[in-house]
Amino acid sequence: MITRTIRERGSYLLFLIPGALLLIAVVLVPFLMNVGISFTRWQGVGDPQWTGLDNYTRLFGDSTFWSSFRHNLALVVAMAILPTAAGLVIAAALFDVIGKRFGPRAASVLRACVYLPQVLPVAVAGIVWSWILAPRGALNEFLGLVGLGSLGQNWLGDPDVALWSVMGVLLWIQLGYPVVIFMAGLQRADPSLHEAAELDGASWWGRFWHVTVPQIRPEVFVVLLTCTIAALKVFGPIYVLTRGGPGGATNVPSYFSFQNFFEKTQVGYGAAIATVLTVLILVLTAVFLKVQNRGERA
């Protein structure tokens, strides 16, 4: 049995060929070119000038870059941890409670509503949220209406509050993604285990934690990792909401990199930032995948 599987493994490689070709041409070659650019000084047009490790030396001493990572950590909470946790609960609620007691139609409608923010282009979402979060915008007006006027803030203009506001918007955008993936995963799950637990008298929460979640373990890992990567790379919402402000309070490495690439036309430096960011994320990914792997069947 074992020898048969080892001999077979070689031919599985054939299935990887289309993906591998695309990967090399579209991703790996550009990545290497990017690394090459990071050793030069270039303005995006004309000839690059070789400068060796200058960009990297500068980057490691650049406090803007490293302090912007702190903001990223907050965004990881908003874009990965909170959506995954909330997504699990919502998906389970929609699947188990709503789907079963109120019909699949109700569950579908609610799921579509939760997913809708993912469909809206980030640029438009940014405009709408800046209307809502404006000093005399919808949120402050609403708070005033329900008597909570004193909680009103300058959501995007106060450096102490701006990062929280951005986190809120990111949560709004991200929530639909885990919910849809988890609900698809729940369909793979074996309902008999659930019924058995119910018959055993387990509470909904107990069933959720000990039966539901382990069954969609692969999806949970995938969502956590991809959301974390997305959080570390987040650019669009920052660009449209605050442009890294006010006064740099919401700056993130990816926005800093973009500024160097396109606004300051310091492409070599931008390439160095992107390379360091990518390597950091890849290291994180490798660690994460090892952990995920350990739980799988050998």
Added chain:
Amino acid sequence: MTGIWGRSGRVLVITLAAALAIAGCGSGSGDGGPRTLKLWHYEGPDSAMGIAWAEAIKQFESAHPGVKVAFEEKGFEQIQKTAPMVLNSKDAPDVLEYNKGNATAGLLSRQGLLTDLSEEVTKRGWDKQLGQGIQTTARYDERGVMGAGKWFGVPNYAEYVMAFYNKDMFAQQGIAVPTTIDELTAAMDKFVAAGITPLAVGGAEYPAHQIMYQLALSKANKDWVDRYQRYTGTVDFHDQAWTYGATTFADWVKKGYVSKDSAGVKAEDMGVSFMQGKNPIMITGTWWYGRLAAGIKNFQWGSFLWPGLTAGSAGNMWVVPQGSKNKDLAYDFIATTMSPQIQDKLRDAGGVPLADSGSPAASPQIKELTENFKTLSAQDRLAFYPDWPAPGYYDVQVSAVQKLITGTATPQQVLDELAKPYQENLANVGK
């Protein structure tokens, strides 16, 4: 079991193949026979430039039978981000609108991507039509710095910063139109006393840092501007002008002229707030004119000039890519846009024209707009824009002035923040 090769699978594969075949074709470029002038710009069809240039296309086509103008409307952002790439490829147009400044036109001219227009300019007399201050942004030297050197662009219009004001609200408070900064301060005091925030400010984008620049300019002179914008001498960010600008702006926030909430307000929302009558004064540029004329229905409004030097310059200009195959047609088209009829059309649609045909303006407000510009140009009071000297300086300026609004930095610290990227860029100019 049909698997993926079932009927629906086959339909999908055929559709996909067809789609890929279509996708593999680039944009068609019909050629041979009649000539085509490929023209790009990014002004909206309702804007003054959009209207004038649509007319220019019509006139050009009727004056050149057998030539078709292939006009494509682009987005500002697309041109900003991709111009160097497009102009380096065979897809470049024959003539396009492009931004003025060292970081944009200057950079491209240095790389040889733009045609040198000097000969055409002298031949057609455009240099006589455009004033000194206007020419500055059209000419670039070998380092890509504006001010002197070969002509690489031809502007059609100008922009400048002044103050729009709500006549009704001014009348209510019994305030006359201010002609000096002291009078402006006194007027704003009256509004604050009446519980109204006088200035509509967009701290999240360009308006706030332009106001600070205006304040600095009031203590500066032309030489100061040249040193800052064209690197003709040393720039001290703690000199009298800059210090006055930063401390006065901080002062204005403290006195309530500028709302502390405005750090997160976008330019769009600033304009809307002025148009709704929430704030009586808006210090910003003539590019808002058309919007205000169309949008304000509930009150009388007007504008007054900023005393002394003011931010402003020639507008975006026409450039001819080096790779253009129809340069003669491109030059003819530019000439059409500089003709009296088109310049008048631009003026009457709410833009600031560069050539004066002498015909009467369409409305008193337009007349005021144009006359004010003539004064500025004749007195050489245009001082360009604060974010021009270094690429990416815009974000630095916004961020620094935001700190003044929220009070998280002192004026001295803010000026230090502005100094650093400027000096860094200075070391790299022309390299």
Added chain:
Amino acid sequence: MKRHAVLWSLIVLAVAMLAPFVIVVLNALKTPAQYASDGPLALPTDITFQGLADFWNRVDFGQKLFNSLVISGSVAVLAVVVSVLNAYALGIGRIRGRLWILIAFLVANTLPQEAMVYPLYFLAKETGLYDTQLSVIIIFTIIQAAFGTYLLTSTYAEFPHELIEAARIDGANKWQVLVRIVVPVSRPTLGVLFVFSFIWTWNEFFLPLVLLISNDTQTVPVALGVLQGQRLMDATMTSASALLGVIPAIVFFLIFQRTLTRGITAGAVK
């Protein structure tokens, strides 16, 4: 009634998620004059579609919708195919070094797009694919397939081997096992992948902005960018055209919800 409490809290959530959309719709229907006088949060008094019709003609929105459809549709199909092939080898075939191969694929997701722009521009120019939709399709196929490979590999790693063994014993080769067993059983996940790839590609702005220069190749988000001027923007028009651009993505999602819904019923009925 606990289950009603659950229902109501989910309804509140749904409303909160939809509220910004409602604001977009309000502004899409307003006239620019009313937007100027009453601000973005007021209800529209005169509903108008003229602006929308003007914009449609101005950017030839029909063509942009078609372009977006071709690109997103192709990417969705191709990305799923490539992901299935990769995940089959990695998750079920369990070839050696699969962890590192997976990481290599994930580089596609971790590399920031701005870092890819100049190299991709250069490669596209050299291969003659600059300013063609094919270049965008190829690029996004691998980007979406990277995510797809990861998702499917993770789910295939826990694929019930008994089904595969049974088919092998019946004499099926690797390809037949993939097509007859693995794909049908993983259909819900494939459906999700399909929808995500479509919607993510539909909303992509930056790489199409750089690679699609001529107006007749451009996609919807790039066309919407026309409304954002250097200093001024057109808010009512942006809202209206954004809605137009979002509708196909929503329709797509709703169509594919049905595959997912079937699963919910199965779960309920056992």
